[in-house]
Amino acid sequence: MEWVGDRAMTTPERVIERISLYRRLLDSLKGEGQATIFSHELAGLARGTATQVRRDMMTIGVTGSPAHGYRAQDLIDAIGLYLDSPEPEGVALVGIGNLGRAIMAFFQGRRPNLRIVAAFDVSPEKVGRVIHGCRCHPLDDLERVVREEGIRVGVVAVPASAAQDVADRLVRGGVRGLVNLAPVRLHVPPGVHTTHVDITMSLEKAAYFARQRAGRKEGEP
Amino acid sequence: MEWVGDRAMTTPERVIERISLYRRLLDSLKGEGQATIFSHELAGLARGTATQVRRDMMTIGVTGSPAHGYRAQDLIDAIGLYLDSPEPEGVALVGIGNLGRAIMAFFQGRRPNLRIVAAFDVSPEKVGRVIHGCRCHPLDDLERVVREEGIRVGVVAVPASAAQDVADRLVRGGVRGLVNLAPVRLHVPPGVHTTHVDITMSLEKAAYFARQRAGRKEGEP
DNA sequence: GCCTGTGAAGCTATTCACAGCT
DNA sequence: AGCTGTGAATAGCTTCACAGGC
Numbered sequence: 324m325e326w327v328g329d330r331a332m333t334t335p336e337r338v339i340e341r342i343s344l345y346r347r348l349l350d351s352l353k354g355e356g357q358a359t360i361f362s363h364e365l366a367g368l369a370r371g372t373a374t375q376v377r378r379d380m381m382t383i384g385v386t387g388s389p390a391h392g393y394r395a396q397d398l399i400d401a402i403g404l405y406l407d408s409p410e411p412e413g414v415a416l417v418g419i420g421n422l423g424r425a426i427m428a429f430f431q432g433r434r435p436n437l438r439i440v441a442a443f444d445v446s447p448e449k450v451g452r453v454i455h456g457c458r459c460h461p462l463d464d465l466e467r468v469v470r471e472e473g474i475r476v477g478v479v480a481v482p483a484s485a486a487q488d489v490a491d492r493l494v495r496g497g498v499r500g501l502v503n504l505a506p507v508r509l510h511v512p513p514g515v516h517t518t519h520v521d522i523t524m525s526l527e528k529a530a531y532f533a534r535q536r537a538g539r540k541e542g543e544p
Numbered sequence: 545m546e547w548v549g550d551r552a553m554t555t556p557e558r559v560i561e562r563i564s565l566y567r568r569l570l571d572s573l574k575g576e577g578q579a580t581i582f583s584h585e586l587a588g589l590a591r592g593t594a595t596q597v598r599r600d601m602m603t604i605g606v607t608g609s610p611a612h613g614y615r616a617q618d619l620i621d622a623i624g625l626y627l628d629s630p631e632p633e634g635v636a637l638v639g640i641g642n643l644g645r646a647i648m649a650f651f652q653g654r655r656p657n658l659r660i661v662a663a664f665d666v667s668p669e670k671v672g673r674v675i676h677g678c679r680c681h682p683l684d685d686l687e688r689v690v691r692e693e694g695i696r697v698g699v700v701a702v703p704a705s706a707a708q709d710v711a712d713r714l715v716r717g718g719v720r721g722l723v724n725l726a727p728v729r730l731h732v733p734p735g736v737h738t739t740h741v742d743i744t745m746s747l748e749k750a751a752y753f754a755r756q757r758a759g760r761k762e763g764e765p
Numbered sequence: 766g767c768c769t770g771t772g773a774a775g776c777t778a779t780t781c782a783c784a785g786c787t
Numbered sequence: 788a789g790c791t792g793t794g795a796a797t798a799g800c801t802t803c804a805c806a807g808g809c
Contacts, residue, residue: 335799335800336749336753337799337800339748339749339752339753340742340745340749343744343745343748343749344729344742344745347727347728347744348729361767361768361769362768362769363768368729369729370729370731372801372802373768373769374801374802374803375800375801375802377769377770377771378770378771378800378801378802380769380770381770381771386769386770387768387769387770388768388769388808388809389767389768389769389770389807389808389809390767390768390769390808390809391768392768392769393769406748406751406752407751408751408755412751412755414747414751420646421642421643421645421646421649422642422643422646424642425641425642425643425646426743428642429727429743429744430744430747433744434748437747437748437751475751475754475755476747476750476751476754478747498754499753499754499755500750500751500752500753500754500755501750502743502746502747502750504743506568506650507568508565508569508589508590508591510591515754516750516753516754517750518746518749518750518753520741520743520746521561521565522647522650522723522725522741523564523568523650523651523654524561524564524565525723525739525741526635526651526658526697526699526723527560527564527627527655527658528557528560528561528564528739529697529721529722529723529737529738529739530627530628530629530633530635530658530696530697530721531560531627531721532557532560532720532721532737532739533696533697533719533720533721533736533737534629534696534720534721535554535737556777556778558777558778559778582789582790582791583790583791584790593779593780594790594791595779595780595781596778596779596780598790598791598792598793599778599779599780599792599793601791601792602792602793607791607792608790608791608792609786609787609790609791610785610786610787610789610790610791610792611786611787611789611790611791612790613790613791614791
């Protein structure tokens, strides 16, 4: 984090999104044995511009060399330092329907520092089971478990009608960051961050822009 | 749509996202019998500002009255005119895992104009079945079916390793708008729009912003 | 040459501020 | 008084352009 005077310069969301993406790209790159990368290469993978990549590198304090570009490991480390919490962080997942299970499956051992450690559902037949290595609790225990485990991040994967109630409980339990997958806008107190993942909206958007074809030669989305 | 000369003024993504959201909010509002709405009310629901709502109204060409605000039905109609295709539009969904099924379930009769009409999967035991009223085809038929049905919008809900291949097939079949749920960046030819829905990224972002504490200061050059 | 790092310029999106209406 | 519609101002983000280094 950068500071100006005694005020924290909070990094823009867009930058956080991009460096999260960079890390994933670099991870898979490293699997292929590539040790260094130029800004224009990373830009190509991330579908951005080289200048923007270099700006982002400035933001996270990484510096490369004109001869070889950036060392992939440097980037990964710097991004980790920038994005991750120093200690492992637990995530609560609420709603173990198809969506919830998809998220669990996907997150399985993906980032060691950010693990789904508790799941919640109203459905009694899911409670008590262990899905993808994660214990399932009844919804009524949400606030207590979240507080006891010191969980600060929650994922809302319940139907729209239940989303606000679930968010309220999570916040009461101490959660400060939410990912909401329900197609509603949550109301949360100041100091709690929520990012909305709205698949309906994305589909409508894609349909709209699909119908905007016949654009001139200009290429980039 | 606005035009400048003979060139389409393409509406910014952000605006499309917001008006899609407005419509959903208005739909549920109408269910409760509210016929008119002020900009500040809609802004409250959408977590935006009243000015921004009024700007968006300008964009889609809706005008309200100082006395009663906007007529909800006017807004819904105008948004439909702006966002929706004149004829019903089919969507192809690729990947019938948890994520794909969640999307199907959610979209069930949601927007009459935008329906998932074909699903695809590699897994033989899914093929041939009808899930959520939608026929499941083998992946090999993707290009043919998409072309035959004139499908222009596709949803990629397959594992990361398969996403680019699926996207290529969709595009070859004639798709011009993609929603990608896999955690990779797709490479598509100019003229094809893709919107990325990246749950991993959202989670990392939420975790980052949840942690607004006085952390380390970035130091050594 | 081709690269990085970065001040400055250029754009885009959002907000301000106020005229005009009811 | 309270609201809409909107030019003007502002804030935020991206790209340009070039100095400096291999």
